[in-house]
Amino acid sequence: MANPTVVRDLEGKVALVTGATSGIGKAAAIQLAAQGAAVIVHGRDADRGAAVVAEIENGGGSARFVGADLGEPAEALRLADEVGDVDILVNNAGFAWFGPSAELDAKTLDQLFAANVQAPYLLVSVLAPKMVARGDGVIINLASRAGTVGQPNTAAYGATKAALASFARSWAAEYGPAGIRVNAVSPGPVYTNAAEREVFDSLGETTVLGRAGQPQEIAEVIGFLASPRASYITGTNVAVDGGRAGT
Amino acid sequence: MSRLDGKIAVITGGSSGIGLATAQRFVQEGAYVFITGRRQSELDKAKALIGDGVTTVAVDSTNSADQDRLFATVLEEKGGLDILVVNSGRVEPEELGKITEENFDLTFDLNARATLFTVQKALPLMRDGGSVILIGSVAGYTGINGYTTYSATKAALRSYTRTWTRESKDRGIRFNTLSPGPIDTPIMDLQADSPEGADAIRAQFAAAIPLNRMGRPEEIAAAALFLASDDSSFVAGAELSVDGGFAQV
Numbered sequence: 001m002a003n004p005t006v007v008r009d010l011e012g013k014v015a016l017v018t019g020a021t022s023g024i025g026k027a028a029a030i031q032l033a034a035q036g037a038a039v040i041v042h043g044r045d046a047d048r049g050a051a052v053v054a055e056i057e058n059g060g061g062s063a064r065f066v067g068a069d070l071g072e073p074a075e076a077l078r079l080a081d082e083v084g085d086v087d088i089l090v091n092n093a094g095f096a097w098f099g100p101s102a103e104l105d106a107k108t109l110d111q112l113f114a115a116n117v118q119a120p121y122l123l124v125s126v127l128a129p130k131m132v133a134r135g136d137g138v139i140i141n142l143a144s145r146a147g148t149v150g151q152p153n154t155a156a157y158g159a160t161k162a163a164l165a166s167f168a169r170s171w172a173a174e175y176g177p178a179g180i181r182v183n184a185v186s187p188g189p190v191y192t193n194a195a196e197r198e199v200f201d202s203l204g205e206t207t208v209l210g211r212a213g214q215p216q217e218i219a220e221v222i223g224f225l226a227s228p229r230a231s232y233i234t235g236t237n238v239a240v241d242g243g244r245a246g247t
Numbered sequence: 248m249s250r251l252d253g254k255i256a257v258i259t260g261g262s263s264g265i266g267l268a269t270a271q272r273f274v275q276e277g278a279y280v281f282i283t284g285r286r287q288s289e290l291d292k293a294k295a296l297i298g299d300g301v302t303t304v305a306v307d308s309t310n311s312a313d314q315d316r317l318f319a320t321v322l323e324e325k326g327g328l329d330i331l332v333v334n335s336g337r338v339e340p341e342e343l344g345k346i347t348e349e350n351f352d353l354t355f356d357l358n359a360r361a362t363l364f365t366v367q368k369a370l371p372l373m374r375d376g377g378s379v380i381l382i383g384s385v386a387g388y389t390g391i392n393g394y395t396t397y398s399a400t401k402a403a404l405r406s407y408t409r410t411w412t413r414e415s416k417d418r419g420i421r422f423n424t425l426s427p428g429p430i431d432t433p434i435m436d437l438q439a440d441s442p443e444g445a446d447a448i449r450a451q452f453a454a455a456i457p458l459n460r461m462g463r464p465e466e467i468a469a470a471a472l473f474l475a476s477d478d479s480s481f482v483a484g485a486e487l488s489v490d491g492g493f494a495q496v
Contacts, residue, residue, distance in 0.1 A: 007250075173496035176457025188481075208412050209419065209483050217481035224473045232428075232466035234458055235495025236488050243412045243421075243484035 009227045011036035016086045018070060018079075018123070019093030021048035023192035024142065027219035028090055033061030035223055040083050041065045042093065070119035071111055080126035085134070088226045089127055091120035091164065092142045098153045109156055116160035124171060132178040138226050139175075141168050143184040145241050161186075165237045172235030181234040183225050187218050188241025208243030249277035250476040255325045257281045257317070259308055259365060260335035262289040264432040265382065267296065268464035269332055269471045274300040276472060278330065281321055283308065308335045308361040314368050321372060328372040330475045333362045334382040336400070340393030351396050358400035363407065376419045378475045381408055382467075383426040383486065385494035401426070405486055412484030421483040423474050428490020431461040457492030 015032045019025040021043030033039045033056040041056075041063050043049045049065035056063040068079040070093050094116035097108055120141060131137025146154045147161030168184040175182060189203035189212040204212030221240045224230055256273050260266040261282025270280045274297055282297075283306035284290045290303035304320055306313040321328055336358045339350050366379060373379070386394050387401030408422040415422065429452040439445035453460050470489045473479050488495060 169496045172492045173457050176492050176496075177459045179458070181458070208416055209421075209481065210416060213481040220478040220480075221482065224478055229469040229473060230489075231469070232458065232462040232489050232491050233470065233487070235492035238482070238487060239485045240479075240481050241485075242481050 006031070006034045006223075007227075008034075008036035009229065010088070010223075013037040013087040013226075014040065014083075014085065015088035015090065015226065016040040016042060016083050016123075016127075017090040017092055018042040018119070020090075021045055021052055024187065024190060024215045024218045025090070025092040026052050027215035028092060028222045029063065030056055030059070030061075031216070031219035031223040032088065032090075032226060033063055034059065035227065037088060037226075038062040039064075040086065042068060042070075042079060044069055071115045073114070073118060073122060076119040076122040077126065080123050083127075085130055086127055087131070087134075087137055089123060089137075089139045090142070090222060090226075091123065091140065093119065094142070094160065096157045098157060100153065101155045104156055112156050112160055113163075116157075117163045120164060120167065124167070128171065128175055128180065131180050132175055135179050137175075137180040139168075139171060139180065139182040140222055140225050141165070141182070141184045143168075143186045143237060145186050145188050145239065145244060148186065148237075168237065169235050176234055181225075181230070183230075183233060183235065184237040185218065185221055185225065186237055186239050186241065188213060188239075188244045190215055190218055204242070206244060207241060211242065213240065213242060250472060250478070251330070252277035254278040254329040254475075255281075255321065255327060256330035256332065256475070257283070257321060257328060257369065258332040258334060259283045259306070262286070262293040262303075264434070265427065265430065265464045265467045266332070266334040267293050268468040269334070270301060271297050272465070272468040272472050273330070273475065274298070276476075278475075279325060281317070283317060283335070308365060309356050311364065314361075314365060318368050318372055327374050328369060329374050329377045330380070331366065331369045331373065331377070332380045332382065332471060332475070333365050333404075335361065335365075336382065336397075338394070338397040341396070342393050343395055346395060354396045355400055358397070359403045362404055366407070366411070370420075373418075373420055377421075378479075379408075379411070379420060379422045380471055380474050381405075381422070381424050383424040385426050385428045385488055385490045387424075387426060389494045408486070409484050421474075421479070423479070423482060423484070424486040425467065425470055425474055426486055426488045426490070427462065427467050428488065428493035429456065429461045430467060431463060435461075455493060456490070457496055460491065462489060462491055 015037040020029040020041040141164040144161040146158040171182040200212040262284035384401040386398040
């Protein structure tokens with residue numbers, strides 16, 4: 001459910017949100033659609049994708065689903081080709097593995113980096129040059145406070161998220177002269193999984209605001225960064241974490 | 248649209264540049280705004296530009312009695328406060344070796360000391376869930392020739408928002424720093440001898456900025472609106488840099 005004060009400041013724009021069938025990605029897809037963008041909902045599960053598309057269409061928005069397994073480089077490149085021109089790219093898809101470093105096997109480590117780091121890179125390698133040719137575009141990478149703060153059990157996941165924040169800085173410098181803006185967003189604890197509500201409740205207590213965030217609260221920051229309201233913001237990493245980690 | 252319907256805001260240094268642009272945007276979004284400045288004549292000009300929805304209060308932010316009068320006026324007219332933007336500030340570049348005690352004191356007095364006491368005096372009026380925005384600068388975390396004193400004051404503001412975020416936890420008041428980079432304001436033209444000279448300064452800045460241009464006051468105002476509104480409801484104790492990438496990459 002988008003904020004009732006939402007402004008349609010993305011009319012005529014096409015947005016690709018990866019990992020948009022649940023959690024923050026789903027909220028972001030709905031938010032960008034409410035702002036007027038035609039949204040390409042990416043995910044792996046066609047049924048869940050259809051449900052998000054239906055929710056957007058029922059709200060008067062425009063959306064379509066494109067499936068791809070972004071753990072496979074060929075699939076990432078196929079997705080980039082299939083979507084054509086996009087004005088707004090939200091690199092949200094990814095997965096987390098939390099635990100002692102000694103227990104992470106090489107295959108899972110490779111998969112983490114393939115999905116969280118390589119896929120966004122490949123998408124940008126195809127889509128950003130087309131944005132440059134049009135002289136307009138916005139890229140938003142979902143990083144995490146785990147990418148800036150040291151804590152147990154997050155070494156590999158945190159490294160993938162730090163890479164996304166680094167990408168945002170590098171791409172801001174690389175594509176900025178062509179008018180392309182690139183930023184990262186670093187959520188703190190967010191209720192992304194109903195089954196783990198109690199885990200997020202206790203993580204939320206460690207934030208300064210004393211609660212975990214809702215996916216919608218991250219989506220609104222994404223909606224802001226995607227819009228002309230953020231026209232002079234690029235290369236940043238915006239903390240949306242209830243004050244748990246500054247920038 | 249009306250992201251700030253029914254909200255009461257105070258913006259210090261609101262008669263020109265970033266402060267004026269922010270006041271205009273907030274009023275457009277449905278807020279009632281009090282702007283301060285030292286000169287009533289400049290405040291009158293600002294009011295003429297903004298139109299309805301604004302009260303001007305002539306205030307020297309470094310003067311405690313002036314501040315008391317400001318917040319007494321807000322309390323009397325509106326009964327409380329939802330948004331505070333502390334924007335008043337001064338900069339007078341001097342390199343180490345040539346820094347005068349007078350410039351140091353004046354800059355710290357307005358930028359760092361007055362900001363603290365403005366927030367302290369506003370706090371009893373702030374409604375729970377309110378938003379306080381301190382206008383910092385990317386100079387607060389970047390080395391820029393001649394900016395020793397100014398940059399140190401802006402780093403102080405960044406620090407304030409961290410501490411105050413924790414101290415206000417029970418009231419849900421969000422404190423954030425909004426840090427502009429190089430912004431094209433009328434001051435640019437005053438710094439040069441000719442329009443060509445001003446354009447040369449702009450070009451020099453632009454060359455150092457990934458977006459290849461200086462920012463506009465309206466772009467800072469749009470970011471202030473974001474931090475003032477519920478769009479940023481989970482953003483607290485943070486710093487938002489609006490600098491075209493100048494200090495980010």
